Amino acid sequence: PDALAAGPWLLGSPVLDQWRPEQVLVLGRPTLHRSVQRLLADPAVAVTVLTDRPEWTDIAATAVAVGTTLRCVGSPNPAWLHGWQQADARAADAVTTTMGGHPQDTGLGVAQRLVAALPAGALLLLGSSNPIRDVSLAARPRRGLTVLANRGVAGIDGTISTATGTALVHGGLGYALVGDLTFLHDSNGLLVAPDEARPDLTVVVANDDGGGIFGLLEQGAAEYSGAFERVFGTPHGTDLAALCAAHHVPHIRVSASELADVVAPARGLRVVEVATQRTGLRTLHDQIRTAVAMAVGPIVGDSA
Ligand SMILES: Cc1ncc(C[n+]2csc(CCOP(=O)(O)OP(=O)(O)O)c2C)c(N)n1
Known part of the structure; x- marks a missing residue:
């Protein structure tokens, strides 16, 4: 709590x-x-x-x-906990409001809406790099989910296969949230051999056509913009619907605001694609940092 x-x-x-x-x-x-x-x-x-x-x-x-x-x-200091909780309520509102003012769908918004919408008892497997960060940065804490990720070296490889395996072991409804490069890296994982168990797994792909994480790191600074897209952005333009069709896996493309409806419980393997934009991410993160600092400013000042 x-x-x-x-x-x-x-x-x-x-x-x-x-x-x-x-x-x-x-x-x-x-x-x-x-x-x-x-x-x-x-x-x-x-x-x-x-x-x-x-x-x-x-x-x-x-x-x-x-x-x-x-x-x-010893005993905890209630004033200390209260301070953090007060600051957290203000900061979380600032995060949501700033995200709401952003004109495009982003992975942050997908993560926040997905976590809120998942049915109780579901398993959620998170891909590297932004999906797991986006859940941590934007989703509200809630009960009733089992959340897993391949941390360690944080590879993007094998993530669909990991999601399939964990969903089969979980037994209930499985979900995965991955970026497009992660999805493409292991699209083979959509292949379920005829004698293999088929997972109840919904793979949500936040598709920003490339590596959104890198725009948030040092190499995303304006001074490197000349080489950024070729080396780090790596847009691919792959038709995910066609890729899913090739594997006979149902695919649907929705906006972030439609996510809650489409992730309602369903059997079998399916892919939900949300088109997201990575170009404004660095600015959005800066705006959120500023909004959080402003939101907590008054209470920090009060008790200073
Ligand atoms: C096997 C492997 N190769 C390369 C990387 C380096 N890497 C980390 S994140 C990333 C891009 C991931 O792109 P995407 O799946 O679209 O998600 P997002 O950029 O939104 O985090 C890459 C290539 C890695 N982690 N693992």
């Missing part, structure tokens, strides 16, 4: 200085957001890793303790 909706944005905002944690408890692989990694690298923060594996992720080599169980001592 205390999960933050806008956590990664808040860690890059003045809220962090106002209510800096003294301790961080790490579960899993915290490699997704630079704002999280900066926090873990902060020498003023005591990092404890909770794991049931013999190895764990500690990129900044700052973990002061690693263990399988935790014993909490």
Whole structure:
């Protein structure tokens, strides 16, 4: 219940200085957001890793303790928690409002709407790189979903096959959210051999015709725009409907606002394509960062 909706944005905002944690408890692989990694690298923060594996992720080599169980001592400071929650409510609204003002469908919007619309008990497999980030950055926390991803080295390879395997094991309804390059990389995964079990799997493809993630990284800066599309954008113009037809897999193309209707429970394997735009993403992320800073400004100032 205390999960933050806008956590990664808040860690890059003045809220962090106002209510800096003294301790961080790490579960899993915290490699997704630079704002999280900066926090873990902060020498003023005591990092404890909770794991049931013999190895764990500690990129900044700052973990002061690693263990399988935790014993909490002392009592939490309710004002500290309240501060973060207040800031989170404001920031999450700022994220949604800023996204709503963006004129085109983006992966952020697809992620937010998809997570809200999925039926309880569903499995959601997230592809690298933007889909998993977009869910983390834009979706509201909710119960009733099992969310999986191939983190580790975060390859885009084999993702349709991973989604198929996990959906079969899950037994209930399976969903995957992937980018177009990830989809193309493993489009072979749509092939279900005649004697193999067919998963109940809906693959949602946020198709921005290339590598949207790279526009958000250093190479997306204006000074590299001359070479960007050829080297990183890599537009392909592939007809996903034709590709699905070749595999006898149903395909539908919708706008982000239609997602809620089309992801209603259904049996079998199908592909839902949403055309998204990557050209305005860098600006949109900047606008969200600014909107979050402005939204939390008054409460940070109040208690400073
Ligand atoms: C096997 C493999 N090759 C290359 C990469 C580098 N890579 C990371 S993200 C990405 C682009 C992914 O594009 P897309 O699936 O359209 O999603 P988005 O750009 O929206 O994140 C690439 C090529 C990788 N992670 N794994």
